Structures are given as structure tokens and as C-alpha cells.
Amino acid sequence: MKSIKVNILGRQYPLKVEESEEEAMIRICKYVDDRFQEYRQQLVKQPESTVMVLAALSIAEELFEAKRKSSDLENNDTLVMERVNHSLEKLLSEIRE
Template sequence: MGEISIKINIADRVYPLKVNMEEEEIIRRAAKLINDRIKEYQENYAVRDKQDLLSMCVLHYATSTLKAEKKVTVEDTEVSDKVYRLDQMLSEFFLKQ
């Protein structure tokens, strides 16, 4: 699909972007998540500077991403271990036949 031009508002600033049509919804949802997080930080902390709020958002989402990546790595390793053990059991079974 082709590219489209959209405008995204983050922290009261408008950013014109060219995106693939299939990415538009994801980008708009991401902007909404960021703005919601900024609003939450404004309400819960005595921070008003947009730069500080954006930095806190970046830290939050970067931390979440790293945690998710670590979880996937651990789960992939566990699955690999189980597949390896299953393969060994099957090999032993068929060698006895």
C-alpha cells in the first residue's frame, strides 16, 4: 500500500508524518498512549515541563520494551529446551525399536 500524510499531536505539538497506510492506526494509537501517559504524569506528579514529561514517557516505554524482550528471550529458551528434550526422548525411543 502507499504512503499517506498524517498529522500527529504529541504533548501539544503537531508532527506531520508520511506513513504507510497500514501503519496509520498503530501510529495514532501510539500517540494516544503517549498523550495519556503524559496526562497521567501531569496529574500525579508536580511536573509541568513537557520535556520532562516526554522523558518520563520514553523511560516508561523503553523499560516496558526491554522487559518484554527479556520475557520473550526466556520463553524462547524454555521452548527450545523442551523441544531438545523431546527430540532426545524420541530418538531414544526409536533407537530401541
């Protein structure tokens, strides 16, 4: 494990990550910080905790939407494969006759 330090909303956080995951974690932390900063600029009078919660909910919403789209694609692929499989079985049946 490797120790790294990341900044989110001006605060430094120490993290331990696998060396192979260091670059990805830094990108993730930068994304989170960027979103928090964006919300902080829009909600100047709100406490930092409110800003962080709203930004986290927005990020979670993005994640759920991406998962839904991925699931929809997988379901679509499954339907296509089932149709292809059915067509192949029908063709094999016709060949046997």
C-alpha cells in the same frame, strides 16, 4: 506513503506512514500521549522535557520487560523442543535395537 497528523502533549506532529500502518501508528501515538499526560499530571512543576524523558524511559522499560518475557518464553520453548527431540532420538534408538 500517507501523511497524518498526531497530537502529543498538545502539540501536533506530522508523520508519513504506510497506509497499512496508519491505524497502528495512531494507536501508538495515543499510547505515548496518554503516558506523557499521566506523567505531566504527576510532575506538574517539572519542565515538559523532563516529563517526556521520564515517560519515555517508562515506556522503554515496558518494552525491555516485554522483550525479556518473550525471550524467556522462546528459551523455554527451545528447552522443551530439545527434550522432546532427545526423547524421540532415544525412542528411535531403542526401536532400532
